[in-house]
Amino acid sequence: MNSRYDWITKEMSELAERSLERSLPLITPDSEQSGKTIWIQGEKLLNLSSNNYLGIAGHPRLIEAAKQATQQWGTGATASRLVVGNYSLYHQVEEQLAAWKGREAALIFPNGYMANVAAITSLVGRGDAVFSDKLNHASIVDGIILSRADHYRYRHNDMEHLEHLLQKHGNARRKLIVTDSIFSMDGDHAPILELTRLRDQYDALLMVDEAHGSGVYGEQGEGLCHALGVHEQVDVLMGTCSKAFGTYGAYICADHILIRYLLNKSRPLIYTTGLPPATVATIGEALRIIREEPERREQLRRNGDFFRHALTDAGFTLGTGDSPIIPVYVGENQHALEFSRQLREAGIAAVAIRPPTVPAGTARIRFSVMATHTIEELDWAIGEIARIGRELGVITS
Numbered sequence: 001m002n003s004r005y006d007w008i009t010k011e012m013s014e015l016a017e018r019s020l021e022r023s024l025p026l027i028t029p030d031s032e033q034s035g036k037t038i039w040i041q042g043e044k045l046l047n048l049s050s051n052n053y054l055g056i057a058g059h060p061r062l063i064e065a066a067k068q069a070t071q072q073w074g075t076g077a078t079a080s081r082l083v084v085g086n087y088s089l090y091h092q093v094e095e096q097l098a099a100w101k102g103r104e105a106a107l108i109f110p111n112g113y114m115a116n117v118a119a120i121t122s123l124v125g126r127g128d129a130v131f132s133d134k135l136n137h138a139s140i141v142d143g144i145i146l147s148r149a150d151h152y153r154y155r156h157n158d159m160e161h162l163e164h165l166l167q168k169h170g171n172a173r174r175k176l177i178v179t180d181s182i183f184s185m186d187g188d189h190a191p192i193l194e195l196t197r198l199r200d201q202y203d204a205l206l207m208v209d210e211a212h213g214s215g216v217y218g219e220q221g222e223g224l225c226h227a228l229g230v231h232e233q234v235d236v237l238m239g240t241c242s243k244a245f246g247t248y249g250a251y252i253c254a255d256h257i258l259i260r261y262l263l264n265k266s267r268p269l270i271y272t273t274g275l276p277p278a279t280v281a282t283i284g285e286a287l288r289i290i291r292e293e294p295e296r297r298e299q300l301r302r303n304g305d306f307f308r309h310a311l312t313d314a315g316f317t318l319g320t321g322d323s324p325i326i327p328v329y330v331g332e333n334q335h336a337l338e339f340s341r342q343l344r345e346a347g348i349a350a351v352a353i354r355p356p357t358v359p360a361g362t363a364r365i366r367f368s369v370m371a372t373h374t375i376e377e378l379d380w381a382i383g384e385i386a387r388i389g390r391e392l393g394v395i396t397s
């Protein structure tokens with residue numbers, strides 16, 4: 001082999017030795033469109049790893065919307081939105097999103113990763129300070145690094161620590177507090193009310209990533225900030241369409257002036273091609289389903305409660321919170337991988353999450369329930385999870 005790659009080979013061996021090498025499993029969707037079963041390398045599995053919380057990723061209305069948009073507008077945007085890639089569908093859907101979130105305006109981005117990078121790099125730079133929860137998503141961390149602002153990480157959900165940092169670095173030019181609303185690998189939620197209070201007290205901007213809250217919380221799925229009645233006090237309300245929406249893309253909802261500013265400053269929006277028309281159409285259609293069908297959210301809540309309580313009763317250590325994300329903490333990477341492998345043998349898709357996605361020593365199985373799971377399916381899965389957990393010594397009961 002080419003000796004120029006020796007260091008890569010060495011690093012890959014080290015990753016493998018530490019059970020940290022990743023690979024791409026080959027997935028085939030099931031013909032049944034609820035998304036709750038998938039095929040991985042020829043085996044049919046109950047899907048307990050999906051972010052398709054409401055089970056609408058294969059909904060006939062989304063598929064139809066994609067077909068019609070493709071027929072009308074073609075397959076690609078063909079340019080940046082600021083050049084000739086900005087067809088009228090974008091504006092219709094942005095108006096829908098802003099109205100839903102109860103904000104003046106919305107801006108669609110290619111995906112959640114880019115929306116986070118775009119917002120943070122536009123709003124802060126050298127001489128500014130960003131205060132970010134230690135468990136925030138990697139796209140927030142990357143946005144802060146790219147922004148060149150000073151990066152202060154507060155202990156997870158620790159408002160005293162945040163306040164201490166805000167006091168200590170109070171003379172920064174601009175201050176931005178940023179948090180996930182629902183933490184993607186832990187399933188718990190941020191203390192949003194306290195964060196709005198600190199925002200006001202320290203004259204900072206507040207950005208909340210509702211990737212896992214949108215579609216799931218709020219009467220019409222508006223998100224956790226809305227459910228708590230503070231959606232107007234969050235300066236940057238970000239959400240993705242890759243999770244409960246069952247499609248792709250992301251958006252930021254905010255005041256007009258802030259959206260106009262982002263449109264002018266966001267490199268991940270300016271220097272990339274607009275989303276394909278089919279995708280934008282599915283965002284609009286998914287939003288209609290999310291608003292019109294609260295029963296999906298109610299079932300999701302019931303499924304989450306059932307799954308969480310049953311695993312707790314079985315003796316597992318879980319994350320706190322009431323979201324559809326229910327992590328079972330295992331500890332060592334190798335144990336988590338083995339747990340996941342045996343779950344797959346039993347007919348369950350549930351991935352092991354390891355560093356660097358989560359802190360070292362906290363490898364876990366991240367279960368996520370969907371509205372389309374039945375209680376019988378979840379009950380069966382819990383039996384298998386408990387059996388394997390006992391065999392591996394994760395639980396003793």
Ligand SMILES: Cc1ncc(COP(=O)(O)O)c(C=O)c1O
Pocket residue numbers: 111112113114116137139180184209211212240241242249250
């Ligand atoms: C909290 C959070 N923010 C942002 C993202 C990125 O979203 P997307 O997958 O649309 O890029 C994710 C998903 O991976 C996430 O969990």
